[in-house]
Amino acid sequence: MMFRFFSAAALFVAACLPAQAFETRATxxxxxxxxxxxxxxxxxxxxxxxxxxxxxxxxxxxxxxxxxxxxxxxxxxxxxxxxxxxxxxxxxxxxxxxxxxxxxxxxxxxxxxxxxxxxxxxxxxxxxxxxxxxxxxxxxxxxxxxxxxxxxxxxxxxxxxxxxxxxxxxxxxxxxxxxxxxxxxxxxxxxxxxxxxxxxxxxxxxxxxxxxxxxxxxxxxxxxxxxxxxxxxxxxxxxxxxxxxxxxxxxxxxxxxxxxxxxxxxxxxQFALKTVVKAGAQVAQAAVFMGEADTIGLVPAEDVKLLIPALAQDGLQAQVVYTGPLEAPIAKGTEVAQLVITVPGLPEHRVGLLAETDVPKGGFMKRLTTAALKLRAEYIGTPAS
Known part of the structure; x- marks a missing residue:
């Protein structure tokens, strides 16, 4: 079964207040x-x-x-x-x-x-x-x-x-x-x-x-x-x-x-351009199913630049979103997740996250172990008759 994963631990920057309101005379x-x-x-x-x-x-x-x-x-x-x-x-x-x-x-x-x-x-x-x-x-x-x-x-x-x-x-x-x-x-x-x-x-x-x-x-x-x-x-x-x-x-x-x-x-x-994540910097790890590795790093392809309102005080809101666990094999550079960033007063910003490395499909013993763990989990989770 695949699940939608949300992680808020990927990014820690100060959250921001909206830019000072601007009242235009234009209709x-x-x-x-x-x-x-x-x-x-x-x-x-x-x-x-x-x-x-x-x-x-x-x-x-x-x-x-x-x-x-x-x-x-x-x-x-x-x-x-x-x-x-x-x-x-x-x-x-x-x-x-x-x-x-x-x-x-x-x-x-x-x-x-x-x-x-x-x-x-x-x-x-x-x-x-x-x-x-x-x-x-x-x-x-x-x-x-x-x-x-x-x-x-x-x-x-x-x-x-x-x-x-x-x-x-x-x-x-x-x-x-x-x-x-x-x-x-x-x-x-x-x-x-x-x-x-x-x-x-x-x-x-x-x-x-x-x-x-x-x-x-x-x-x-x-x-x-x-x-x-x-x-x-x-x-x-x-x-x-x-x-x-x-x-x-x-x-x-x-x-x-x-x-x-x-x-x-x-x-x-009222807005400053800031680089909040560098290209290639790992922002989170995603769980991998039936792979040689159990997790994979998630990285942006390019620098993530955002406008930050001048009156910034507390922390940006950031989540990593993906449907997982990700099934192996996974090729390096494949987009597998998104980084969702919100700044108060501005539209939501979404950035594709790529697989940091290749993750080949696991060998026979890996697949056997994974299948056994899955069966055990299903057995334990079966209610008594």
Missing amino acids: AAWVYDVTTHTVLMDKNGEASLPPASMSKLMTVNMLFEALKDGRIAMDTTFGVSAHAVSFTEAGGSTMYLQQGDRPTVEDLIKGIIINSGNDACVVVAEGLSGTEAAFSEQMTERGKALGLEHSNFVNASGWPAPGHRMSMKDLGLLSVRLIEEFPELYTVFGETDFNYKNRAPANSRNRNPLLALNIGADGLKTGHTQEAGFGMVGSVKQGERRIVFAISGMTSDTERAEEAERIATWAFR
């Missing part, structure tokens, strides 16, 4: 530590909201994927339609394209990311899919495939439209994808100025308020419409850690800038 917010895959804050994070220009990140993703697939190159040029130019005439953010222009893909990437150009988004949509409507459908379909569960795209730019929605969680997850899947292209998010053909009178600068603060900010996108308020998706890297956050519903660009900096400061100052 919806999602804050994520990319390094440890930890959600630090979730306030209405799954609510589908008008994302304004923040949804341009999905247009950028589609463009980056086309580059990665080889369908286009950085020097590929696209035509500019009257439909694209109409967004400049309507007064939205723009890279000041005109009919007859042939911007390159590189121009358009900068025009979307740095200038937040609605015209650039339409050019990309039409260049990749023929029409903006077809591109929007493809964005929605691709978003679902990427796990964006609360997103629906009606256009390429985030222009106010019924049904055009994203959640802060989806924006955060999409941002992590852009950072991790396209590291060379992602660097454009940190650039501060782009002026296509020197046409921009005053607003050619990147609107990200964190880029000038020297705090490690390198992306991603702001957004604003009357319905959505002022929002932002940001990323900041300090040392080994990177955080991504998405906020919405701020009342002004000043409040947005202040809240973005407050969130970044809180995420780095």
Whole structure:
């Protein structure tokens, strides 16, 4: 018979109090530590909201994927339609394209990311899919495939439209994808100025308020419409850690800038990255059935790093969980258990534990002894008739 074993003796570190509570002024917010895959804050994070220009990140993703697939190159040029130019005439953010222009893909990437150009988004949509409507459908379909569960795209730019929605969680997850899947292209998010053909009178600068603060900010996108308020998706890297956050519903660009900096400061100052178990360090032993050895060491494959709230006082909660005894033979490096660690105020953290050594199946005498012990245990445990 197999049993589920729990051991709390595997790890002894101080238990922690939750990080000091953070009350954000945003109506919806999602804050994520990319390094440890930890959600630090979730306030209405799954609510589908008008994302304004923040949804341009999905247009950028589609463009980056086309580059990665080889369908286009950085020097590929696209035509500019009257439909694209109409967004400049309507007064939205723009890279000041005109009919007859042939911007390159590189121009358009900068025009979307740095200038937040609605015209650039339409050019990309039409260049990749023929029409903006077809591109929007493809964005929605691709978003679902990427796990964006609360997103629906009606256009390429985030222009106010019924049904055009994203959640802060989806924006955060999409941002992590852009950072991790396209590291060379992602660097454009940190650039501060782009002026296509020197046409921009005053607003050619990147609107990200964190880029000038020297705090490690390198992306991603702001957004604003009357319905959505002022929002932002940001990323900041300090040392080994990177955080991504998405906020919405701020009342002004000043409040947005202040809240973005407050969130970044809180995420780095209220949590410390600690190595709680080294790779290959034995954290427990598991019982083995019918093997040459009666126990086997359990070790993590990599360093176990956790975010520890700054106000730490007593002890982390840790358990080793496995279904056992483990039946021989067991190959070294096989995952046979999990280390489950909980920190108050943060999600549960699970780490696979591997067999530290090989355990061959026991020989004839070992199997005979084990069978005899099992029979004796069953005999002793049989109630009298």
